[in-house]
Each structure stands twice: as C-alpha cells, then as structure tokens.
Amino acid sequence: xxxxxxxxxxxxxxxxxxxxxxxxxxxxxxxxxxxxxxxxxxxxxxxxxxxxxxxxxxxxxxxxxxxxxxxxxxxxxxxxxxxxxxxxxxxxxxxxxxxxxxxxxxxxxxxxxxxxxxxxxxxxxxxxxxxxxxxxxxxxxxxxxxxxxxxxxxxxxxxxxxxxxxxxxxxxxxxxxxxxxxxxxxxxxxxxxxxxxxxxxxxxxxxxxxxxxxxxxxxxxxxxxxxxxxxxxxxxxxxxxxxxxxxxxxxxxxxxxxxxxxxxxxxxxxxxxxxxxxxxxxxxxxxxxxxxxxxxxxxxxxxxxxxxxxxx
Numbered sequence: 166x167x168x169x170x171x172x173x174x175x176x177x178x179x180x181x182x183x184x185x186x187x188x189x190x191x192x193x194x195x196x197x198x199x200x201x202x203x204x205x206x207x208x209x210x211x212x213x214x215x216x217x218x219x220x221x222x223x224x225x226x227x228x229x230x231x232x233x234x235x236x237x238x239x240x241x242x243x244x245x246x247x248x249x250x251x252x253x254x255x256x257x258x259x260x261x262x263x264x265x266x267x268x269x270x271x272x273x274x275x276x277x278x279x280x281x282x283x284x285x286x287x288x289x290x291x292x293x294x295x296x297x298x299x300x301x302x303x304x305x306x307x308x309x310x311x312x313x314x315x316x317x318x319x320x321x322x323x324x325x326x327x328x329x330x331x332x333x334x335x336x337x338x339x340x341x342x343x344x345x346x347x348x349x350x351x352x353x354x355x356x357x358x359x360x361x362x363x364x365x366x367x368x369x370x371x372x373x374x375x376x377x378x379x380x381x382x383x384x385x386x387x388x389x390x391x392x393x394x395x396x397x398x399x400x401x402x403x404x405x406x407x408x409x410x411x412x413x414x415x416x417x418x419x420x421x422x423x424x425x426x427x428x429x430x431x432x433x434x435x436x437x438x439x440x441x442x443x444x445x446x447x448x449x450x451x452x453x454x455x456x457x458x459x460x461x462x463x464x465x466x467x468x469x470x471x472x473x474x475x476x477x
Contacts, residue, residue, distance in 0.1 A: 166293060168434040170207055172240075174198070175214030175337070175388030175428075178249065178411035181227050182472035184220050186456020191219065191411040193449030194426055198410045199234060201446060205430070208240045210292060212299065214388035214407060215247025215337035217283075222250055222275050228282045245286050245299040246279040247337045247389065253460075254338060254365070255307035261355035269460050273309050276301070287318045294330040295433060298323060298382070302336050305369035319373065323380040331438060332382045339364050339387040339406055342418075345374060345399050359415060363390050377402060384438070392416050393423040393442065405429070408442065 179195035180187045202211070213235070218227040228250070235242050248254070252271035260266045280286065289298040300319060304312040341347055342360045349368075350361035365373065377385065384396075384403050391409030398404075413424035427444040455470045 166435065168432060169209050169293060170430060170432045171209050171292075172202065172205065172211040173214065173335075173386055173405075173407060173429040173431065174202070174211060174410060175386070175407050176216040176247065176391050176409035176411055177213075177231070178216050178219045178409075180219030180411075181224065181230070183226060183474070184224060184456070184471060185466035185468045186220070186454070186458070186461070186470070187472065188412075188454035189451040190449035190454070193451055194411055194445060197445045197447055197449070198426075198428065201443065202238055202428075205240075208430075210240055210297075211238065211242040212297060212333075212335050212386070213242055213244035214335050214386055215245050215251075215301070216249045216388065216411075217244065217247070218249055219411075220249065222252065222278075228279075232282050243288065243290075243297060243299060243335075244283050245288075245301050245335055245337060246276070246283075248303060250279045251275045251301055251303065253362075254303040254305070256352055258352050260361075261351075261353045261358050264358075264460065265462065266352065268462070271301075271303050271307055271309070273311055276304070276309075276311050287315060287323075289323060289326055291327065291329045293433075294435070296326070296329040296332040296381075297335070298332065298380075299335040302340075302365055302369070302373060303338055305365065305373075316372075319376045319380070323376065326380075328381055330436060331384070331433070332380060333384045333386070334377060334380075334382045335386045337387065337389050339390060340370050340373060340385065340404065341365070345370070359418075363415070374399075374402075390415055390418075391424075392418065393425065393427075394419055395421055405440075408444075410445070 179192045217231040221227040253269040287300040349366040350357040352361040391414035393408040394406040396403040416424035430441045432439045
C-alpha cells in the first residue's frame with residue numbers, strides 16, 4: 166500500500182459577529198488554519214476533535230457555517246462534538262471558581278442537535294490500514310440514554326469490529342491530566358478546578374482505558390485544553406494532547422507544554438506512523454472584540470453588542 170496522510174484538528178472556535186460575544190483573533194486564526202487546510206496536498210481525510218464553534222449550542226448559524234466550511238474542504242472529515250456544542254462533563258456540584266457548573270452539563274438535546282448537523286456518533290470505520298473511531302466521553306456519569314449507548318458501543322461493539330493495522334481514537338476531553346492513575350480532581354477546590362474541567366474522572370477514566378485496550382487502540386487524540394504536549398505513552402497507547410486553533414490555554418501547566426496554535430499531519434507507511442505539528446502561518450494579534458469569555462449565564466449575554474445584527 167502506498168504511503169498516505171491525514172489531518173487532525175480541534176478547537177476551531179471562530180465565533181460569530183452575530184453573537185453576544187466575538188473575538189476577532191479567534192476568527193482570524195481559524196481563517197488562517199482554513200487557508201492552510203485548503204492548500205494541503207495528498208490528504209485522504211481529516212478528523213476533528215470538537216469545539217467547531219464558539220457558541221454552537223445556542224446558535225444554528227454557527228453550526229451551519231462550520232458545516233458549510235468543513236464540507237468545502239478538498240477531503241472528507243469526521244467529527245465529534247466538543248463541550249461547546251454538547252455541554253460540559255456532568256456534575257451535581259458548583260465549581261470552586263463560583264461557576265454554576267450543573268447548568269452547563271451535557272444534555273441529550275444538545276447531543277442530538279449536533280448529530281443532526283454532523284452525523285451520528287460514536288463512530289468507527291477503516292480507511293486503508295487504519296481504524297478511526299470517535300467518541301464523546303463527557304456523557305459519563307450523566308445517566309442520559311446516550312451514556313448507556315456509549316458504554317455499550319465502547320465496551321461491546323468497538324472491540325468486536327474487524328481489526329486494522331492501527332487504531333486511532335478521537336475524543337474531546339483528555340482522559341487524564343498527568344497520569345492515568347491520578348485521583349479524581351475536586352471541582353469544589355479552586356486550585357483543582359481546571360484539572361477537573363479538562364479531564365475525565367477516575368472511575369470512568371479507568372473503565373474507558375480498559376475498553377480502549379480491548380479494542381486495540383494505539384493512539385488517542387484529545388483537545389479541549391488548547392495546549393499541545395508531547396505524546397505520552399501508557400501501556401502501549403499514545404495519548405496526544407493536541408493544539409488548539411482559536412486560542413491557547415493553560416500554557417503554564419506543564420514544563421513541556423507548547424501553546425502554539427496549529428494542527429497535526431500524520432503520514433502512514435504500513436506499520437510506520439509519523440506526525441508533524443503544523444503551526445499557524447500567523448497568529449492574530451487583534452484586540453478587537455466584545456463580550457464575556459468562559460460560560461456566561463443567560464442574563465449576561467448581551468446581543469445588543471453584536472457587530473452584525475441577527476436576521477429577523
């Protein structure tokens with residue numbers, strides 16, 4: 166089989182000037198990445214790790230724009246949602262930062278809405294000598310029907326599928342922060358909030374890892390953190406914490422963390438998989454924009470600030 170290549174991207178988050186908030190640099194960075202993707206040659210496919218939008222859980226126009234732009238790329242893509250589209254990992258406690266986290270929980274409505282735009286998930290397929298799979302693990306602990314379906318898929322269906330030479334799995338949340346065996350982080354402690362926010366809690370984490378092993382997963386991609394880190398191998402599985410595109414975050418968390426924006430290209434030649442970090446050709450320095458960051462509550466969303474008024 167001839168060598169071939171694929172692209173991995175995550176955390177596009179361009180936003181929209183029709184929203185209650187907008188940062189020009191996020192849009193600039195996505196448009197830079199988009200131009201680079203359009204110019205890529207000899208790419209078979211692209212996998213997208215979620216957060217295609219800035220506020221897609223609220224705005225159809227952001228979901229529609231994301232789909233239209235991705236559909237126009239010169240190669241097929243396969244995507245899972247991020248917490249921006251489907252809601253955050255489930256909790257019944259407020260965060261130590263004062264955030265009302267239960268109000269931000271993943272919901273079935275948001276999961277179904279994303280599937281209506283981008284297709285059903287979890288998913289798995291074989292392309293040439295590689296199996297690609299995608300799952301939104303933030304449903305764990307939610308009690309939603311989607312959680313039961315996910316566990317059935319990851320523990321029963323996925324391991325029973327035909328094997329390929331490689332198996333690469335895409336998720337949004339990082340399975341762990343530092344070590345697989347680390348304890349669950351405490352959402353109520355301000356100093357542990359980000360560790361909680363970016364990862365999967367221990368009991369679900371270990372269960373997922375066991376399922377990944379049984380399914381022969383070799384590489385796991387995650388986004389959400391917006392800070393690239395060298396792949397970390399755990400019992401034969403390489404975990405890639407992937408770069409973001411819109412903006413960087415948490416760059417001071419690891420001594421080997423790299424906040425540069427961009428995406429990965431993977432080149433496959435039989436048993437050999439090589440990867441290349443492709444930085445954005447330019448990172449926007451624009452300070453233009455308006456509105457709040459984070460997860461503003463409904464009463465904090467001021468659409469009168471929008472640069473482009475929604476159609477009536």
